[in-house]
Amino acid sequence: MSALPADALTDALADLVAALPDDVVVSDADRTEKYRWDRSQDPHAGTPLAVVRAQDAAQVQATVRWAAEHGVPVVPRGAGTGLSGGASALDGGIVLSLERMTAVEVDAECQVAFVEPGALNSAVKAAAAEHGLWYPPDPSSWDICSIGGNIATNAGGLCCVKYGVTSDYVLGLDVVLADGTLVTLGGPRIKDVAGLSLLELFVGSEGTLGVVTRAVLRLLPAQSAGATLVASFPTMTAAAEAVVAIRGQLRPSMLELMDGPSIRAVEDFRPMGLDTAAGALLVAQSDAPGAACAEEVDAMRRACESAGGSDVFVTTDPDEGELFVQARRLVVPAVEPLGELMLEDVGVPVPRLPQLVDAVAGIAERHDVLIPVVAHAGDGNTHPLIVVPRGDADARVRALAAFDEVMEAAIALGGTITGEHGVGRTKKAALPAQLGDDVMALTRRVKDALDPAGIFNPGAIL
Amino acid sequence: MSALPADALTDALADLVAALPDDVVVSDADRTEKYRWDRSQDPHAGTPLAVVRAQDAAQVQATVRWAAEHGVPVVPRGAGTGLSGGASALDGGIVLSLERMTAVEVDAECQVAFVEPGALNSAVKAAAAEHGLWYPPDPSSWDICSIGGNIATNAGGLCCVKYGVTSDYVLGLDVVLADGTLVTLGGPRIKDVAGLSLLELFVGSEGTLGVVTRAVLRLLPAQSAGATLVASFPTMTAAAEAVVAIRGQLRPSMLELMDGPSIRAVEDFRPMGLDTAAGALLVAQSDAPGAACAEEVDAMRRACESAGGSDVFVTTDPDEGELFVQARRLVVPAVEPLGELMLEDVGVPVPRLPQLVDAVAGIAERHDVLIPVVAHAGDGNTHPLIVVPRGDADARVRALAAFDEVMEAAIALGGTITGEHGVGRTKKAALPAQLGDDVMALTRRVKDALDPAGIFNPGAIL
Numbered sequence: 069m070s071a072l073p074a075d076a077l078t079d080a081l082a083d084l085v086a087a088l089p090d091d092v093v094v095s096d097a098d099r100t101e102k103y104r105w106d107r108s109q110d111p112h113a114g115t116p117l118a119v120v121r122a123q124d125a126a127q128v129q130a131t132v133r134w135a136a137e138h139g140v141p142v143v144p145r146g147a148g149t150g151l152s153g154g155a156s157a158l159d160g161g162i163v164l165s166l167e168r169m170t171a172v173e174v175d176a177e178c179q180v181a182f183v184e185p186g187a188l189n190s191a192v193k194a195a196a197a198e199h200g201l202w203y204p205p206d207p208s209s210w211d212i213c214s215i216g217g218n219i220a221t222n223a224g225g226l227c228c229v230k231y232g233v234t235s236d237y238v239l240g241l242d243v244v245l246a247d248g249t250l251v252t253l254g255g256p257r258i259k260d261v262a263g264l265s266l267l268e269l270f271v272g273s274e275g276t277l278g279v280v281t282r283a284v285l286r287l288l289p290a291q292s293a294g295a296t297l298v299a300s301f302p303t304m305t306a307a308a309e310a311v312v313a314i315r316g317q318l319r320p321s322m323l324e325l326m327d328g329p330s331i332r333a334v335e336d337f338r339p340m341g342l343d344t345a346a347g348a349l350l351v352a353q354s355d356a357p358g359a360a361c362a363e364e365v366d367a368m369r370r371a372c373e374s375a376g377g378s379d380v381f382v383t384t385d386p387d388e389g390e391l392f393v394q395a396r397r398l399v400v401p402a403v404e405p406l407g408e409l410m411l412e413d414v415g416v417p418v419p420r421l422p423q424l425v426d427a428v429a430g431i432a433e434r435h436d437v438l439i440p441v442v443a444h445a446g447d448g449n450t451h452p453l454i455v456v457p458r459g460d461a462d463a464r465v466r467a468l469a470a471f472d473e474v475m476e477a478a479i480a481l482g483g484t485i486t487g488e489h490g491v492g493r494t495k496k497a498a499l500p501a502q503l504g505d506d507v508m509a510l511t512r513r514v515k516d517a518l519d520p521a522g523i524f525n526p527g528a529i530l
Numbered sequence: 531m532s533a534l535p536a537d538a539l540t541d542a543l544a545d546l547v548a549a550l551p552d553d554v555v556v557s558d559a560d561r562t563e564k565y566r567w568d569r570s571q572d573p574h575a576g577t578p579l580a581v582v583r584a585q586d587a588a589q590v591q592a593t594v595r596w597a598a599e600h601g602v603p604v605v606p607r608g609a610g611t612g613l614s615g616g617a618s619a620l621d622g623g624i625v626l627s628l629e630r631m632t633a634v635e636v637d638a639e640c641q642v643a644f645v646e647p648g649a650l651n652s653a654v655k656a657a658a659a660e661h662g663l664w665y666p667p668d669p670s671s672w673d674i675c676s677i678g679g680n681i682a683t684n685a686g687g688l689c690c691v692k693y694g695v696t697s698d699y700v701l702g703l704d705v706v707l708a709d710g711t712l713v714t715l716g717g718p719r720i721k722d723v724a725g726l727s728l729l730e731l732f733v734g735s736e737g738t739l740g741v742v743t744r745a746v747l748r749l750l751p752a753q754s755a756g757a758t759l760v761a762s763f764p765t766m767t768a769a770a771e772a773v774v775a776i777r778g779q780l781r782p783s784m785l786e787l788m789d790g791p792s793i794r795a796v797e798d799f800r801p802m803g804l805d806t807a808a809g810a811l812l813v814a815q816s817d818a819p820g821a822a823c824a825e826e827v828d829a830m831r832r833a834c835e836s837a838g839g840s841d842v843f844v845t846t847d848p849d850e851g852e853l854f855v856q857a858r859r860l861v862v863p864a865v866e867p868l869g870e871l872m873l874e875d876v877g878v879p880v881p882r883l884p885q886l887v888d889a890v891a892g893i894a895e896r897h898d899v900l901i902p903v904v905a906h907a908g909d910g911n912t913h914p915l916i917v918v919p920r921g922d923a924d925a926r927v928r929a930l931a932a933f934d935e936v937m938e939a940a941i942a943l944g945g946t947i948t949g950e951h952g953v954g955r956t957k958k959a960a961l962p963a964q965l966g967d968d969v970m971a972l973t974r975r976v977k978d979a980l981d982p983a984g985i986f987n988p989g990a991i992l
Contacts, residue, residue, distance in 0.1 A: 177880075177881040178881055179777065179880075200778075221723060224721050228721070229720075232694075232698070236694070245968075245972070250968075251966075251968045251972060252966070252969070253969065255879075255944060255946075256879045256944065257877050257878065257879055257910060257944070257949070258691075258877070258880070258908075258910055258911070259686050259695060259906070259909045259946075259949035259950055260877060260946040260948075260949060261684045261946075261948050261949065261951070261952055261953075262946045262953055262957075262961060262964050262965065263961060263965055263969065263970075263991060264731065264735055264738075264976055264991065265684070265697070265732075265733060265734045265735065266972060266973065266976065268731065268733075269726065269727050269728075269730065269731050269976075270727075271727060272723050272726070272727045273726055273727065277726070288781065289777075312639060315641065315751075316638070316639070316641070316662075316751065318751055319750065319751060356818075356819055356820075356822065357818055357819075357822035357825065357826070358818075358820065358821045358822035358825055359821045359822070360818065360819035360820035360821070363820055415719050415720070415721050416719065417642075417717075417718045418640065418720070419639040419640055444721070447720040448719060448720055449721045482717060482719070484721075484722040484723075484724045486722075486724050487719070487722060487723065489723070490723055491724055491725060499724060499725060502724050503724065503725055504713075504714070507713050507714070507715065507725065508725075510713060510728060511725055511726050511728065513979045514728065514731075514976065514979055516979070517975045517976055517978070517979035518972075518976075
């Protein structure tokens, strides 16, 4: 919160309102309300002084300069689909929304897109596709999440098992620093090692180091159509063994797992004939070109059968394949009716997936909490979905304990508390246990060097 | 240089000698001489106080603590194959050699290698291959360069057109900081967004932020055998057009160019029947699996022919293909007999390759300097090799002017002064023109936060 008394702050805000075009600064409670939370529904979210709905980099700069002058915290915000409270509003702070900065411009010859932070991931994919090109990163929320948020969290997704995460596609960034300076880092060059890796430092910084106002994103030639394989397993452990075996031989373009409770939740939510008796369902894709695709799928089938998989189904019909991918993506909405969700995204080295799955099952049982698990299994990245029946205060306490223990289990297995959602505010307490005091101190030193007054997203990560 | 007077420094060094095992600290001039230069033969390289040939992380820590206490600069050094003076010794400083830390341990299930910084790139490839795995990054110096140096420069290579650069394979680092603290960043996890991207900040930092004592490197399943295509072009411009067309459709695993002078130098150096009348030779590979490989090669052939290429030759014999790749790798040794080399590694957005090539030709003519050009063309990354006839002082002056102008030309085309060698000392003067004052100031802030006394590789980058 600002050091200024409330009256002085209100006067100061008038200066910002006057400096920006009409309706850029919004401070009516009924209009700012929806900017208080991201999708994590952080119960500690505050009430902002105002929301600035910036239209261009100059307005972002003006806002940051004003905030620096008055010591007002700034929470940058994209589409608000974050899952760890990284965009929770702060009492008396500014929410700096980038939702109106949505331009996407493709340079097909350079194979890059120049993108404003409020553009949706799906808009970049669509613009690239018009030129026969492809923007790979595909968080499950791809049709509602913004590129700015993707960059802030270094978002992953389903295809990153073969194609990498957001940082692999960020070639350049325009960033507004804590004093309002606008810097350009990188650009439409594939290889560039001139100077320190500052570009990379901003990717995944969750709005704590600067505000991205434009990104240069790398595009690839469009992906081959490929094939989809689905296999049932008696247990998640058996399915995880198949995952390790597949990864050792080849590079599938998708390698996802759903556990029994997830399968049944999806089937209840939208009946589509999934095997509700299965302990786990593996959904894999190969986009290898031509005949190699069938060879890859055959190798995956053999790996599944060797690990105890059955009912292996293969399709090269993209629509049919997409049905199974949708089933995987439907897990979160399908589980949501069962209660509020605390979404984890813990990860481990891939061979330790079975141990992590076992540990989560133990935690669920010990705390009497329902925890369906889906996983970007090929990357060792899992989503235990902790379900809190609505209005059950005792269940909430048990769920919070389970939330912490799942992170502890991941750390104990040499893993991470967050593979793609970010630390934000909901996972902050667990970060020191993963990183240790020395890395926390190093983090603090970098933060202080770039944002000495601490105006950017205070309370996130650190 | 240290603030201590020479006598006091000699006394202080005795403490370091006593603290470390026999023969770790070397200070005889005849033994330290070879540690003064990297491969750039920087004429401003100094004479070190001593060389510390560390055997483990604890010895690195002891050395850094001693250096911090006495204000002595530390230049970390791998195999000394750097091309931009990043490992030039400093008068009165310590050269911290990692050449004795060469352990490589592969965890095949996790698909990672735990590697000490002095291990050669080729040793990591060999260790991975024993498990059917592959470490992709392949600088042309792969059989003589160390992983520590690869990480320091974020080294590229030939296959990075499809498989990315060193940073894409660094999952974890142990780093000794400026106060001697040893931190572990990341680990054998494919996806991990817990905290700021500190790991990424150290990759490409050229020894200015810390000393890497261990890396966790990602491995992939072994690459398919593939096919090699070679095509002659009348001009580099025509060849560059073929490169742009190929990149737009597919992802070759190699896409290299040699210009006429490079071809002729190689053919003079080791006759192998190259077309010495050609203006450019394109060497491309596809590693697409199965029949898709032939399809990719056919598409590349058509793109070459459309752009004016001729004598298109294709082979699926790996040994025959390797001959052409060797021809490409031989350019530097083949040109070396013509004089001392100033190696550039400027890059531009790929469609601007023809303009860069034209600009370099103009610079060569204007300054009466021979500048053969080879290129990792698929990434827009070129190596103009400025030749300085030995003992010709006037030619040296002209070559230095050309060296600067090549970087200016790259910047003017929206490019970079260095795509893979690093800034070091030889390209430092040109860095502000590329990055601008604000990014230079940001760089300085990060450097000061991590190394406030400036003991790590002072004079490199900044």
